[in-house]
Amino acid sequence: MSKETIVDPDILIAEYTLGVLNARDTARAQTLLSNDPDCVTAALQWEERFLGLVDQLEPLAPPPQLLQRVQAMLGMEITLVKRPSFWSRAPRKILGALWNGLWFWRLLAVLLLALAATYAAKPNLAVLNAPPLSQLAILQAPGQTSTPGWVLTVDEQHNVVLSPRVHIDVPFEASVELWTRSASAPQPRSLGVINANQPVTIPAERVGELSMDQLFEMTLEPKAGSPSGAPTGPILFIGRMIVLNQKLAP
Amino acid sequence: MAFSSFDHEATLLACARGDHVALQELYRHEAPRMLALCTILLGHPGEAEETVRDAFVLIWKNASNYEADAGAARAWIYSILRYRALNRLRQGAISAVGDHAPADFPSNVAQLASGPASNPLTTTLAQLSEAQRRPVLMAFYEGLNYEQIAQRLALPVSQVESEVRSALSAIAEHYQA
Numbered sequence: 123m124s125k126e127t128i129v130d131p132d133i134l135i136a137e138y139t140l141g142v143l144n145a146r147d148t149a150r151a152q153t154l155l156s157n158d159p160d161c162v163t164a165a166l167q168w169e170e171r172f173l174g175l176v177d178q179l180e181p182l183a184p185p186p187q188l189l190q191r192v193q194a195m196l197g198m199e200i201t202l203v204k205r206p207s208f209w210s211r212a213p214r215k216i217l218g219a220l221w222n223g224l225w226f227w228r229l230l231a232v233l234l235l236a237l238a239a240t241y242a243a244k245p246n247l248a249v250l251n252a253p254p255l256s257q258l259a260i261l262q263a264p265g266q267t268s269t270p271g272w273v274l275t276v277d278e279q280h281n282v283v284l285s286p287r288v289h290i291d292v293p294f295e296a297s298v299e300l301w302t303r304s305a306s307a308p309q310p311r312s313l314g315v316i317n318a319n320q321p322v323t324i325p326a327e328r329v330g331e332l333s334m335d336q337l338f339e340m341t342l343e344p345k346a347g348s349p350s351g352a353p354t355g356p357i358l359f360i361g362r363m364i365v366l367n368q369k370l371a372p
Numbered sequence: 373m374a375f376s377s378f379d380h381e382a383t384l385l386a387c388a389r390g391d392h393v394a395l396q397e398l399y400r401h402e403a404p405r406m407l408a409l410c411t412i413l414l415g416h417p418g419e420a421e422e423t424v425r426d427a428f429v430l431i432w433k434n435a436s437n438y439e440a441d442a443g444a445a446r447a448w449i450y451s452i453l454r455y456r457a458l459n460r461l462r463q464g465a466i467s468a469v470g471d472h473a474p475a476d477f478p479s480n481v482a483q484l485a486s487g488p489a490s491n492p493l494t495t496t497l498a499q500l501s502e503a504q505r506r507p508v509l510m511a512f513y514e515g516l517n518y519e520q521i522a523q524r525l526a527l528p529v530s531q532v533e534s535e536v537r538s539a540l541s542a543i544a545e546h547y548q549a
Contacts, residue, residue: 129537130541132544133537133540133541133544136540136543136544137536137537137540139451140508140511140512140536140540141454141458141511141512141515141517142507142511142516142517142518142521142536143517143518144517144518144519159442162442162443163441163442163443165443165451166442166443166444166447166448166451167443167447169443169447169448169450169451169454170443170444170446170447171492171493171543171547172450172493172512173446173447173450173493174491174492174493174494175493175494175509175512175513176405176408176409176450177405177491178494179405179408179409179412180408181404181405181407181408182404182407182408182411183404183407184403184404184407184421184424185421188403188407188421188424188425189396189399189400189403191425192395192399192425192428192429192432193392195425195429196395196429196432196433198392198395199392201396
């Protein structure tokens with residue numbers, strides 16, 4: 123804007139809202155906005171008018187993780203995005219055609235007969251040799267009791283094996299840290315920073331002794347993990363271990 | 373403006389009361405258009421997503437400052453978004469203003485006047501001369517200021533200022549009529 127020109131304040135506010143002013147005139151408009159509530163109303167009125175140009179644009183679907191980033195920055199509970207199952211990704215038309223086809227059923231019947239004959243002849247050694255599953259925890263996002271986030275099991279060597287059931291997006295500047303605690307050792311103990319979307323095995327020597335009521339939780343922490351050695355960020359997933367085949371007290 | 377039954381004001385006031393679900397509803401309703409605007413303004417999907425993210429954080433943190441008497445809630449939301457986007461554009465977060473490919477925004481008269489979301493603003497813009505309309509659209513969709521528009525159009529800054537002010541006056545008259 124040239125120095126000599128005297129511009130209607132409403133037009134100055136319109137120019138400011140549109141974003142065309144140089145630094146000097148932007149400062150003039152901001153002074154007006156700071157001192158005159160009517161100018162604030164005028165600015166919002168212009169912003170509302172310009173929405174007509176926003177509505178000309180074709181909406182763009184944001185990536186599912188963007189809402190999670192907003193929630194993470196605000197320390198809110200993260201809205202989970204369910205991992206698409208194999209069956210939802212498989213070409214359903216082909217499966218449907220197979221399912222409805224006569225030859226599919228004939229072939230299936232032949233295969234089942236062959237399998238029945240095999241298993242009648244010898245015991246199912248694979249099943250007999252499977253290690254008994256004895257300790258298990260389902261980790262869930264706080265408040266989302268119907269959605270398993272991670273499944274935790276303990277293998278024969280007492281390693282803790284964790285497998286994700288949902289996909290989450292972790293902000294670049296953050297990480298997910300796994301913690302454990304129990305009633306007898308209530309101070310959370312870090313089991314390390316983990317990849318939020320990959321299965322992970324925590325070695326038995328790192329896990330240490332597990333109690334019957336062992337609790338596991340994952341928290342959102344700075345990139346290299348909690349700087350204090352204790353959880354600092356929001357809990358993403360939490361779950362208590364249960365011991366299977368445990369005799370109930372009478 | 374496109375018809376919408378979404379109650380921005382009630383949702384924003386719910387955000388001010390700390391209602392997390394309200395923020396999700398606002399996000400689901402408005403984020404796609406906010407992302408479209410930022411993508412066209414900043415010319416970079418990653419920058420656009422970060423701007424939308426930052427805007428929602430600011431909307432949540434400042435929701436209690438919103439006063440319905442001062443103006444429409446949706447306008448308040450976009451004032452935060454556009455301020456943030458223009459700052460990012462001008463403070464060097466993007467390599468250089470106007471460096472990205474020219475924005476593919478609706479600019480011709482037919483598009484503006486008869487587009488799927490034609491509204492009083494686009495109707496008025498369609499009635500203006502190309503010399504008046506073009507710099508307004510360059511400012512809004514490309515985030516260019518007077519000097520940058522003048523440079524792009526090879527015109528004196530004073531002429532661009534004059535055309536834009538005429539356009540803004542015509543828009544104001546249309547709404548006051």
